[in-house]
Amino acid sequence: MALHKPYADIPGTVIFDADQSRKGYWLNQFCMSLMKPENRARYLADRRAYLDEWPMTEEQKQAVLDGDLNRCIQLGGNIYFLAKLGATHGKSFQQMAGSMTGMTEEEYRAMMLAGGRRIDGNRYLGEDGDAQPHRQPQGHGSGRLL
Amino acid sequence: MALHKPYADIPGTVIFDADQSRKGYWLNQFCMSLMKPENRARYLADRRAYLDEWPMTEEQKQAVLDGDLNRCIQLGGNIYFLAKLGATHGKSFQQMAGSMTGMTEEEYRAMMLAGGRRIDGNRYLGEDGDAQPHRQPQGHGSGRLL
Amino acid sequence: MARITASVYTSHVPAIGAAIDHGKTHEPYWQPLFAGYEFSKQWLREHMPDVVFLVYNDHATAFSLELIPTFAIGTAARFPIADEGWGPRPVPEVVGHPELASHIAQSVIQDDFDLTIVNRMEVDHGLTVPLSLMCGQPTEWPFKVIPFAVNVVQYPVPSGRRCFALGQAIRRAVERFDEDLNVQIWGTGGMSHQLQGPRAGLINREWDNRFLDRLIDDPAGLAEVPHVEYVREAGSEGIELVMWLIARGAMADVAGGPKPRVAHRFYHVPASNTAVGHLILENAA
């Protein structure tokens, strides 16, 4: 492995490093294009056709169509790029982040109002916090933004 | 003076620092536009009209129309940007540099073949080398590129 | 001579900007947060700077993956407000200070910081939300702004140590500028938050408050904290906090002067996904 990744042992977290950035290049650049209102309109009019203009993998396109942000992030997406996609669909950062936990919007909002997710048990893979792989999904949401 | 300029005492030389860059911003950006063949064609078809599309000062536009590169540089131009202007007119770096000395193309080329301009007398303003202000112009050229 | 009179630290959560823009600041959800900035608005009116050197990060707005500067300084005369996907925020354009910005760029590049100089850049919520929090909704911002964008999006981001040293270089640069200017330096972003994955919504009050304590009293020690601790303890987007060390490094005590005065300290959870932290430190006059 070329890059040293001291962050690989954090549960429920993908660090946007050079490897992820390379993988997600066109997915993220597609998201950037949605900063222009005319592109947002074209995308919303025919999502599949707009996606097909970009050299993304079929998996990446499907993850976008599904509104599956966890999958988008695994495939190289970064949340600040994906935020343009969310905004285009009228979704807030809170809705986007919440969708990735498997909670409903109400469940996630309630967690935040109660002080947010606890750090205990969520520092290292293999602990028993609610962000650990064996405890997913966390709620009654669809896991999808759309 | 905000910027310290230890290079201010070198004869016949303008250093492209932040002050020059700010002054020459649009002059240089105009030159950059000539990297596109369609812009070169439009510029050559009607130089004045093309220049009038840019928020340059009238002095800058006139210096470009005159092919007066020394003046362009005093007004904030940088040689690497101006090179795009030269190239658009089919001129080489040697023709561009030569024009700024007041020599003819042949005189300048002969100086270079003979080993180039001497450093002695040309390090500090106030010495007596051939680049000093009191010894300009140096030859029988027009001082203009065009 | 120009001088840095104070530093301001604040989160820059986009939802805060939306709450201001849509007139929701008195709603029960938002009221406690904006109450924490009432002091700050008054303080700013009484300590109005000529220029704010505003350290923030671009959130994939001006900089896409085509080009990622570690440190970018805005030397332009004006900076338009970006459209981040909802249309541009309805706030005034940002007016720069090209002379001071260029002077700082020249000085810190000669001090071995490898800046990228930017003359054309739109600014996003990272820069405009702190302005709104501190100034409210004026028709023009009441001071000039030098935008200073730090890469905290693609790993590796600059280290805390590097940011702290950069702040010191910025202070030296400002003090060498001939014009008599009152300059504040603002550090923005953070505090704990994670916007992605099953760990989204992470908040770490204890770590955040310890960060505030150490930022005040032990910034040099705090600057040694490695990236991975920010990510592990404060969430993947908590890494933004390294930017606060740039502002802190520019304070007088780091160069042997007196300790800054803590004019204000505030902490609140949540704003959207995020813990909000806020500090105002004044240099002795």
Added chain:
Amino acid sequence: MARITASVYTSHVPAIGAAIDHGKTHEPYWQPLFAGYEFSKQWLREHMPDVVFLVYNDHATAFSLELIPTFAIGTAARFPIADEGWGPRPVPEVVGHPELASHIAQSVIQDDFDLTIVNRMEVDHGLTVPLSLMCGQPTEWPFKVIPFAVNVVQYPVPSGRRCFALGQAIRRAVERFDEDLNVQIWGTGGMSHQLQGPRAGLINREWDNRFLDRLIDDPAGLAEVPHVEYVREAGSEGIELVMWLIARGAMADVAGGPKPRVAHRFYHVPASNTAVGHLILENAA
């Protein structure tokens, strides 16, 4: 493990590219210059690298005044050839090494060099002329290239000391890369030349040759020379020579290894407005 086996230094005068592209290399004006590179082409065939880390400066081509990175590393898979006003040079596209480039970027950023990462960039004569001089006119370049662009256009440019330290960090980064790669580092630009004003055409043979001597034997001392000496002694564009210190800093002796072997040294005046210098230094195997 990847390793830096040699460093190559050469001027990158655009007229040299034009002479190659237009078949003028045997004309009397050009013949002495190209004769100086005959050895080098043969040497390269015998010491073919997998990757060349190519230090050059962009000449207002990829970077306009909108954005000026002090140090930019190309991490893309391909780099198209720029149109500098005469149409693009008729040479192959440049193929990058994204994995090694990203690895180096990560490593040197963590070593406190504030790089700009670039994934979309056209390359100009500063990068392609050295390739043509060393490789001739192949249909594909025989190795991958990591473009590394240094700002030497708008003042202040990075100091010699900074460049020399960066070279050392690059060497450490290369040696930490797992794949077994033969890497060369090339430093380009210079030697003495001035392209502007009444002092255009300046050549300083003595200073240039002293620079070559010290680059070989006393690079750390040479790295202390301030910018203004380059400009004063070697012309306003002679400042490009600071880039050679990046390549030199990456050689083994700087990290306590054996002195490099001088495989080739060449100096010629003129190429267009410029003094041409060229060195090949080999690390012990």
